[in-house]
Structure formats: C-alpha cells, structure tokens
Amino acid sequence: MTALAERSLAVPSAADRDDLATFLHRAIRLDEAAVVRLRRRGRDRVETWAPTGFEVMAVRVVGGxxxxxxxxxAADAVLASVRQADSSPFELGFSMDSAWQGVLPPEDGFAHVDDVPAQVLVDLAKRGVELASEHSQGPPVSLLDQNVLEVVGDGGRAAIPMRMVFALNAMGFxxxxxxxxxxxxxxxxxxxxxARYGSVAVNRTARLPLSVR
Known part of the structure; x- marks a missing residue:
C-alpha cells in the first residue's frame, strides 16, 4: 500500500488549479461522495476522471x-487541497481504489467521426431537462438511453445518447x-x-457501473 506522504499531485499553473477546482466542484455537485481517479498522461499532464451519475465518465486534463x-x-479532499495549493506538490489523502468501479477508456485508438456545434448539444440538454422535470424520480432510463443525435463522418457513424448530453452539460464542458x-x-x-473544458465517455458495448459504493 502506498504511504499517505507518497500520494501527491502537483499542478504548477494557477489557471490549471482553478480549472481542476471547477471540475471537482461540479463532480461533487452531482455526487457529494464522488471519488476521482487521477492518471498520468505523458510527462507533464494529469487526467482527472469522475463519474457523473449518468453512467458516463467525465475527464479534465491539466498540466502537472x-x-x-x-x-x-475522494473528490472533496482533493478539492480542499487544490484550493489552498501553490505550485508545490500536495497530498491526495487516503487511497480510494476500492471504491472505484468501472474501467477507463484507452488513451489512444480513437477515430474522429465529426464535430458538432456546442450549442446544438446545449439546446438538446435544455430540452432533455424539460422532459425530465415531468418525472419526480429523475430522468427515466428510456430518456437517458434515447439517441438524440447521429453523427456521420470519415471516422464512421456515432449515435449520441441523451445520457452523454446530460453529462456534458452537467459538467459545464x-x-x-x-x-x-x-x-x-x-x-x-x-x-x-x-469539448473545450473537458470530455465525457461512455462504453457503448456494455455500460459498467461507474458510481461508487
């Protein structure tokens, strides 16, 4: 087991620390007990992954x-630390590996299908929220699974479900x-x-539980 002092994150840029804090705040807003997964990308980048509550994962990449x-x-522990941090490494608190469920998508091997105007997805999310407001228990699975946009390009064809639109909007990406x-x-x-401020991803073949217990 990794010692507490050996678990650390360094984000030298103040702008990146602000971006990470915003990401963590939104993740906690969706789930106050959110657990995040931090993964090194290359030599000086860090991916921070979080569940969104829609069986979709969100990620923000910052320098560090x-x-x-x-x-x-724990997302709240990282948020508390990053708000007080400077360019020096800060501790991440205790490992929450046992609380993380689901696998992460690979870093490489994706084909670019096409680009969609961000406003189209924002408008779809607004309409989805209006439909979801008719249900007291939250958006029904049938709405979340509904494909609301199909994209066709040189990289193939992709049907975008409402759950991804909701997740992208909820994270403010x-x-x-x-x-x-x-x-x-x-x-x-x-x-x-x-998107500009982050990405969301879903396993199309078998959506695994991406929440924490």
Whole structure:
C-alpha cells in the first residue's frame, strides 16, 4: 500500500488549479461522495476522471504530475487541497481504489467521426431537462438511453445518447456557442465527446457501473 506522504499531485499553473477546482466542484455537485481517479498522461499532464451519475465518465486534463501514476482519491479532499495549493506538490489523502468501479477508456485508438456545434448539444440538454422535470424520480432510463443525435463522418457513424448530453452539460464542458465545436470520437467500444473544458465517455458495448459504493 502506498504511504499517505507518497500520494501527491502537483499542478504548477494557477489557471490549471482553478480549472481542476471547477471540475471537482461540479463532480461533487452531482455526487457529494464522488471519488476521482487521477492518471498520468505523458510527462507533464494529469487526467482527472469522475463519474457523473449518468453512467458516463467525465475527464479534465491539466498540466502537472501525480504519484502514483494511477490512483484514486475522494473528490472533496482533493478539492480542499487544490484550493489552498501553490505550485508545490500536495497530498491526495487516503487511497480510494476500492471504491472505484468501472474501467477507463484507452488513451489512444480513437477515430474522429465529426464535430458538432456546442450549442446544438446545449439546446438538446435544455430540452432533455424539460422532459425530465415531468418525472419526480429523475430522468427515466428510456430518456437517458434515447439517441438524440447521429453523427456521420470519415471516422464512421456515432449515435449520441441523451445520457452523454446530460453529462456534458452537467459538467459545464461545452460553451453555449455556435462558434464552439464538440469533437465526436469512437473506437470499438467507447464513444467520446471532447469539448473545450473537458470530455465525457461512455462504453457503448456494455455500460459498467461507474458510481461508487
């Protein structure tokens, strides 16, 4: 087991620390007991993954380093630390590996299908919220599973379900603008939407539980 002092994250840029704090805040807003998974990307980038409550994962990439190279932590503990941090490494608290469920998509191997105006997805989310408000127990599975947009391009064909639109909107990843584009990418098993402020991904072949227990 990795000692507490050996579990650390360093985010040198103040702007990146602000971005990470915003990401963590939104993840906690969706689940106050959220657990995040931090994974090193290359030499000086860190991916922070979080469940969204829609069986969709969200990720934000910032400049920095993490030790160990793939680890988990309580989102609220990381948020409290990053809000007080400077460019020096700070501790992540206790490992939450046993609380993480689900696998992460691979870093590579995705084909670019096409780009979608961000405003189209924002408008779809607004309409979805209106429909969901008719149900006191939250959005029904039938609404979440409904494919609301189909994208066709050189990279193939992709049907985007409402659950991904909800997740992208809930995390605030896509600006409400026709000038902004959201990139749609796929591989054999995963569908991914890459927006200005982060990405969401879903396993198309078998959605695994992505919440924590």
């Amino acid at each position: 380093t993490v030790a160990p190279a793939d680890t988990t932590a 896509a600006p409400d603008s026709l000038d902004e584009a959201v990139r749609v990418r796929t591989n054999r098993s995963w569908l991914r939407l890459d």
